[in-house]
Amino acid sequence: MNVSKSFLVLLTALLSACSLNDTYQGDGALIAQLSGEDSNASQILNDIWALETMAGEALVLGRSQRPRLEIHLREMTLNGHDGCNNFFGSIEFIDNKSIIFGPVGSTRMYCQPMDIADRFNQQFSRIKTYELNGLRLKFLDVQGEELLQFVKID
Secondary structure, X not given: OHHHHHHHHHHHHHHHHOOOOEEEEOOOEEEEEOOHHHHHHHHHHOOEEEEEEXXXXXXXXXXXXXXEEEEEOOOOEEEEEOOOOEEEEEEXXXXXXXXXXXXXXXXOOOOOOOHHHHHHXXXXXXXXXXXXEOOEEEEEOOOOOEEEEEEEOO
């Protein structure tokens, strides 16, 4: 009985040591650990974000809703709102710089105007890397050009 309890305590401690500070790929298999400062960045990334800029330009909403993004690293999923439709999808890979999203689905409502939602989705599909600076999250394309910038709201 004592051996069983000791094993459970050890197993619990080992499992507790694994956290969202890790880098995951595909089905969530652990491939590497982020270190020090990067692990804090990974914890910050796991949250709700509101869009501030697209392609470096300040967002002018008009009658559109502000797009938002919610990242769930434990489940390797994301969801949000593009200004018109809700979207949802998976994260296939993430490390301290790169992020690869899996297939992303969405509702198919028509909103007037659609320009914010259309531009958001065009930019979102080009994301390859990210940068965290305080409570701001920038997504960049393969050339390092800023696509979307979010501010943490939760």
